Amino acid sequence: MKAFRMLHRSFLLLFAIVIISLVTLVHVSITNIVAEQSRAQQQSLSPAVSLIVEQLLKPLHVSEVLGKSQEVEDLLNANTLDEKAVFSTLERLQSEFDLFFFLASEKVRIQYDVDGSKRSLTEGDVSWYFKYKDLPQNKVADIGKWEDPHFFIDIKIFNDYGEFLGFFGIGKSLRSFVNIFNTYKQQFGYDFLFVDENGDIMLSSDPQLMADNSNFTNLSELAWYASLPNDVQQQRDLNNRLITIEHEDYLVAEVKLNQFNWTVYLLSPLQKRQSEISQGFIISVVTLLVVIFSLFLMVYHLLYYFRRGINADIFIRSSYSLPPREEMESYYLKLMDQHQSVSVILVDVDNFSHLSDTYGRNVADGVLDKVASYLSSQLNETDVLGRWSSEEFIILRPLSGPHDALEFAQQLRYGIATLCGPESRPELKITASFGVSFTATPRPMAEVTINAEDALYQAKRDGCNLVRMQLIE
Incomplete structure (x- = not known):
């Protein structure tokens, strides 16, 4: 007592x-509230990066992947262009990816749009085609289709002999960007400016700054920008700079978008950030006090009622309970029968052999258990997780297209990279590489997985801790 x-x-x-x-x-x-303000500003970049990836980089990746397909090359390289086949292909791609597609043929000098329209590519009448044809870049981002302004990504197409065949591209209506930017502004409080190398505003969360009838607003036309020192305007170095717009202070964050040679400026209201920091800090402190007090009460009562030692529960390795490779075939057939489409994701633990040789098999098995438990916790009820090899896992994911699967794999890759090592070696850094493929037509599982394996090997060759996708041609 x-x-x-x-x-x-x-x-x-x-x-x-x-x-x-x-x-x-x-x-x-x-x-140290000023330091906290800087930290909050950096954290605000995360959703902005997600928006850039979703709305710009994903369409770019789609256009690059599809532009390399044999189907597009054959359409543009045919001696007699089959317009029916062209429109059929464009309509099928639109239904699969929900984007505006077009083909511009060098042989017949005609542009075909997914909406069924076509236009002659006459020099002096259509400027973009001849302007971008002579550029050294193989991909270009621009704004066009002025009766209904669109953001376009134009990909140059060449045949096996290096001959220029025309352009394949993707478009998105500027109205969709306005709606998306407005949603982000309401949720996170900041404005977007996407600016090209000439200072022209290509995209913006302010509809009044969007291009109209080929007229672009330049940064120099904005009152707050014109008030900055001349050297700042010349270098356009606005990162972490405090500006004033209509008597309200904003902090500017800058993100380089090298794929398009653009710069993204995020204008974050300073007063809102200060309020968020103060409120968040108070909530954190109160929550921490409640949690600590609750833990003390719990430990106190546990010690009072349970005086004997607690034996550790028997631990069964989670990775060993997963269905093996040979059983995944039946899961694949069942999912294809139910949903008609399946994404396949292969996951390979990086440097597994080195871990096993350096720290022993028990530590390596502990790493597999960590990865298997994390993957299991992230899946939907329709997903299936299994073993593919000694250090590889396979995920069958219905109800999602290839690029949803790619984004999901990116989330898993990031989550695994944040895991600590097994209990005996918590300092170990765990990473994994991913290969993604997809089918929406009945075909053997081996045909889909071999593409996923090729993508996985590409991720390994590119340096590990990466996600790559290879669609079936």
Whole structure:
């Protein structure tokens, strides 16, 4: 009983120490509010990067992958262009990817749009084709179709002999960007400006700044930009710069979009960020106090009612309970029968042989268990996870297209990279490489997985901890 009272006093003393430490933390944090503001600004970049990937880089990747397909090359390289086949292909791609597609043929000098329209590519009448044809770049981003302005990604197509065949491209209506930017502005509070190398605003969260009838707004036309020092305007270095727009202070963050030779500026209201930091800090401190107090109460009652030692539960390796490679074939057939389309994701633990040779098989198995448990926790109820080899896993994912599967694989890759090592080696860095493929037509599982394996090997060759996709031609 005496020992129990001593334990009770020890807990109370420890709780008092924690309270004093928290009060000190509050004092230090308030004096460093400027540093917290900078941290919050950096965190605000994360959703902006997600938007850029989803709305710009994903269409770019789609256009690059499809532009390399034999189908597109054959259409443009045919001696007699089959217009029916061209429109059929464009319509099929639109239904699969929900994007505006077009083909521009060098042989017949005609542009075919997915909406069924076509136009002659006459020099002096159509400027973009001849302007971009002579550029050294094989991909170009621009704004066009002025009766309904679109953002276009134009990919040059060549045959096996290096002869220029024309352009294949993707378009998105500027109205869709306005709606998406408005949603982000309401959720995160900041404005977007996508600016090219000439200072022209290509995309913006402000509809009044969007291009109209081939007229672009330049940064120099904005009042707040014109008020900046001349050297800042010349270099266009606005990162972490404080500006004032209509009597409200904004902090500018800058992201380079090298794929299009653009710069993205994020204008974040400073007052909103300060309010978010203060509110978030108070909520964090109160929550931490409640959690700590609850833990003390729980430990106190556990010690009171349970005085004997607790034996560790028997642990069965999660990776060993997964269906093996030979069983995944039946899952694949069942999913194809139910959903008519399946994405296949192969996951390979990087440097597994080195881990096993350096730290032993138990540590390597612990890494597999960590990865298997994490993958299992991220799947939908329709997904199937299995073993593919000694250090590889396979995920069968219906109800999602190839690029949804690619984005999901990117999320898994990032999640695995944040895992700590097994209990015996928590400092180990765990990463994995991913290969993605997809089928929407009945075909053997081996035909889909071989494309996923090729993509996985490409991820390994490119440096590991990467995601690559290879669609079936």
